[in-house]
Amino acid sequence: MNVENTQSQMRKGILEYCILGILNNGEAYPSEILEKLRAAQMLVVEGTVYPLLTRLKNLELLAYRWEESTSGPPRKYYKITPKGAQFFADLSHTWQELQQAVRTLTQNKTL
Amino acid sequence: MNKTVSIHIQGFAFIFEEQAYEVLRKYLNDLSVILQKEQGKDEILQDIELRIVELLQEKINAQQVVQLEQIQEITQLLGSPEVFSEEESIKSDQTKFESTEPIAPHKRFFRDSDKPVLGCSRWSSGLFQY
Numbered sequence: 194m195n196v197e198n199t200q201s202q203m204r205k206g207i208l209e210y211c212i213l214g215i216l217n218n219g220e221a222y223p224s225e226i227l228e229k230l231r232a233a234q235m236l237v238v239e240g241t242v243y244p245l246l247t248r249l250k251n252l253e254l255l256a257y258r259w260e261e262s263t264s265g266p267p268r269k270y271y272k273i274t275p276k277g278a279q280f281f282a283d284l285s286h287t288w289q290e291l292q293q294a295v296r297t298l299t300q301n302k303t304l
Numbered sequence: 305m306n307k308t309v310s311i312h313i314q315g316f317a318f319i320f321e322e323q324a325y326e327v328l329r330k331y332l333n334d335l336s337v338i339l340q341k342e343q344g345k346d347e348i349l350q351d352i353e354l355r356i357v358e359l360l361q362e363k364i365n366a367q368q369v370v371q372l373e374q375i376q377e378i379t380q381l382l383g384s385p386e387v388f389s390e391e392e393s394i395k396s397d398q399t400k401f402e403s404t405e406p407i408a409p410h411k412r413f414f415r416d417s418d419k420p421v422l423g424c425s426r427w428s429s430g431l432f433q434y
Contacts, residue, residue, distance in 0.1 A: 224358060238383030243351045247344040266314060266357045
């Protein structure tokens, strides 16, 4: 086991939550989502995002519309659905609990 | 002198160095196999092809030939097909007892000598049908 693998798995585990978080702030097309994930150092490789987007769309947590682009291929703008917003709110609650739990378990009590 | 291949990806025309084309063809074929049980496989592949178009358009202009190095950079950015497999394994761990669906034979990608597409080689006609 190496630290990079564990770091990668940790990021992957919360990628779904982060994507929903990005789209909870407004619609975006995949390249914008990738850019935001990359800026936050949350992106492992781009390919992991596409199956997730389709899966979230199939679960009706996301919806999309096509828009023509003057500078390249048509863009698929994703937005969060009301069901997705509720799902994101539930995950946010869990995330807060996890943060607290991990902080409690990993803090250095000798300090 | 290098041989070139004319292809369309999601309706966008490119001229590839043959070796670059072979690498991309294999990459997409491998992805197709890995995603074969994924619901929405065609949609995922379409999204990836659109991203490839976007990245190619950033790297070259319409007259330039796509080189092997450029395809290697793109496939590195997207991740190896095994990465998609890891992603799939997370999901299949959750659903492995839910589906008894037989595995569909994977699509292969052949030169189409019967239906060449206007302005493209027979290889690209195969890509359309793929």
